[in-house]
Amino acid sequence: MSLHVIVGGGATGVATAQLLAGRGEQVRIVTRRGSGPEHPAIERIAADATDSDRLGALAEGATALYNCANPQYHRWLTDWPPLASSFLTAAERSGATLVTLSCLYGYGPVDGPMTEETPLAATHPKLRMRADMWRDALSAHRAGRIRATEVRASDYLQANSILTFALGEPLLAGRRAYSPVPLDQPHSWTSINDVASILATAAGDERAWGKAWHVPTTAPLTVRELATRFTEASGLPAPKLTTIPRPALWATGLFSPMVRELRTTRYQFDRPFVLDSSAATRTFGLRPEPIDDALRETARLLSPAVPRGAGTASAAATSS
Template sequence: MAVHLIVGAGMVGSTTARLLAERGEQVRIVSRSGRGPAHPRVERIAADATDADRLSELGQGTAAIYNCLNPAYHRWLTDWPPMATALLTAAERAGAPLVIAGCLYGYGEVTGPMTEQNPLAATHPKLKMRADMWRDAYAAQRAGRIRAVTEVRGSDYLQAQSIFSFFLGKPLLAGRRAVVPAPLDVPHTWTSINDMAAMLVTAATEQRAWNRAWHAPSNAPLTIRQLATRFTAANGAPAPKLATVPRPILRAIRPLIPMLREFRTTAYQFERPFVMDSRAATSTFDLRPQPIDEALRETAALLGQGSAPEAAVSRQAG
């Protein structure tokens, strides 16, 4: 049985590894520390994600190589290029399909629901970088350098790495007021980590998914206020008390808080509707998103363990 090589042991990589293992597949998961889910079919390996030779060695004979990395957002411009290059090199040398856990940054500021046919029109250096990563990988496939490439794009994760898990989850569970650096009543798509993992596995194992991008199956958009209401109801917490950080205060404190400094780049995603259309994936592969209340109960459990806020420090916001 071929092995699946997952590079990156954050929530996306670890959830994907568990899903594959539960399906009976063998998995190698790579991280700098050698961490990852404990499962008899999962081999945890410590390696540098910029080491193309080591990744190429680990990728030999694999069914697919998954790029589930997510460097700290403030380090994207320095950390992503060598990692992306190493993954491309490993896929080329191993002759394995490359599956990328992507996001919606590459579209830039949009009007109307996003589909996979939207142009990758981002111009901000960090946003454009994600678009360029896909363009480079797709060009390598078209040139015959790599066997196949697929990118799965998700929006803000419910269980971790999002404005919701960082600013709202714990205060709402405790019955306290949650203060958010964004408007409360703008529709926004939220993606379950489990649906991202399911689509990554589908993209790796279904040849009809290769050589294009797919949006991870996601539920209908909800405003922050609607999501907070569903979250408290699903977890038996008091009705949510919410407030938005006034703009003058936000401007004053932004330099003091790294996440808020970075949030300025993607604030547009919350200031007007940010809606992802995932019907291509759901109709093609008969996938359905995890029920929203189930995902929100899982979110609360992770918050209780301290997992989601920790992951949110290096967030991937859509």
Template sequence: MGKHVIVGAGQVGAHLAERLTERGHDVVVVTRSGSGPDGVERIAADVTDRARLASITAGADALYNCVNPQLHRWAEDWPPMAGSFLATAEKTGAVLVTLGCLYGYGPVDGPMTEDLPLNATGTKGRMRARMWEDMHAAHQAGRIRATELRASDYYGPRSTDQAYLGQVRFVDPLLAGKRVAFLSDPSVPHSWTYLPDVAEALAIAGTDERAWGRPWHVPTGPAVSTRAVAERLCELADAPKPRVYELPRPLFKAIGTVSPLFRELRETRYQFDRPYVLDSSAFQKTFGMAPTPLDQALKAIIAAS
């Protein structure tokens, strides 16, 4: 078994640490505070400190970038962190596995596949596009080995308030019979990626050389509307019929004047104003991994509530 270094212990990093530990690997979790799940080595470090990150990663088989800066800080926070990950991968030889997103594609018509151009014009989308372009160029030049896994919006056990279908803002209120506000039309089909599936795909990508050198989409089930997810969640939990309503656009804009998060969400609201569909068939066929069925995922979420 090998040594695997995970930077970030949030809703994905913690799940990934468990997956790798179950496989018998030595797992090191790096965060600014030194937090992390039980059963792993936990180290406090600033990821922008290249010498420190390289020292921690020395001898590792894989380095996982599971960091998630606050949205309004991306332009400032990502460049030094991304540079540190690249430098560390080059110095140590560890495979760089980055948890990406779909922002880089920008608005698209039809299902998203990995061969789509990275045509985003917004700040966050261009930032993620540049990060992959730099990683891919370094991989092509033989300086590092790298891959990026892109997922849609998360849902699942231990999801944080950063997730649209998260425990605090979505699951708990619905199960308590309360109304839930959604930032756009809740009847629009949308791809949702199950958190344990994200961790499983990352674990595969860090240990299977077939994954290296290109981006992949995390196995994700058929697109389903927010309202349909809410209805099935409440049905399975024997909870009151869900009440999900669209946050009025004027109110959405007004909140953005005082909330950095809502202000940043203006750039990516297009993802919820029309169907947003992820095609993950390439990863599924190559690695034999299927997405967790919606009912199974929702039952796990209910059990963890």
């Protein structure tokens, strides 16, 4: 039984902790408030992950240190630098393999499917930051100071997804749903369960170290297709969908930092945004969870909060 230290109590951190605990591993999950799933093999610790001395002590003797932290998106430029620095220091002091969960932002706008060889060409400061975090970790790995690997996921299917923050509740209630992004561009969607699976794999497989990997992800779907599969998996009628006009969305951003930040990543939905995860499948034998299973899980997560016959809709939206 090995010790695994996971920083972050969001959906991915929790899923990874539960997967490892279910395999008989010892897990220490670190959050600011000491939150996390209840399990005999999971120890919940309250700590500030920017404190490298504390984080290094918590990771002492661990097989792996997982960066599943998730600062609020509008605070990335402030919150990520001290966190990233702390992870590098803690990994070097403890000897734990640093396993970072990242995203596709570092590639910037692309003209074809993204592979791990796609250049990290983002120029926007917030997007370039994720690329720079990997460059710093890879430099430390090549210098022999740490062992490091990075896992990159596309937009999630379950928690923190377009379904959970915009479309899912109204669709489950049989109402029209309003999308903040265009409906008909192909887009890759990643299951959080597949994130957990490759994080746990990459931590213990030397073939993963010193490289970045894409999470095994199903074939791309447009938002319209995703919503249709979601309603079909839930045994519901075909979805009624409307795109929120860009001026209305931008106006909402005057009052909501999170909505305002959608401007930075709008490019991901204005053109095909496709993740090629074949390298992870070839190397580790990992295959993505069937998308309908992930969508049924999403519906279960949402259903307790949705009284049938009730729905939500944006007053700023207009029908298309």
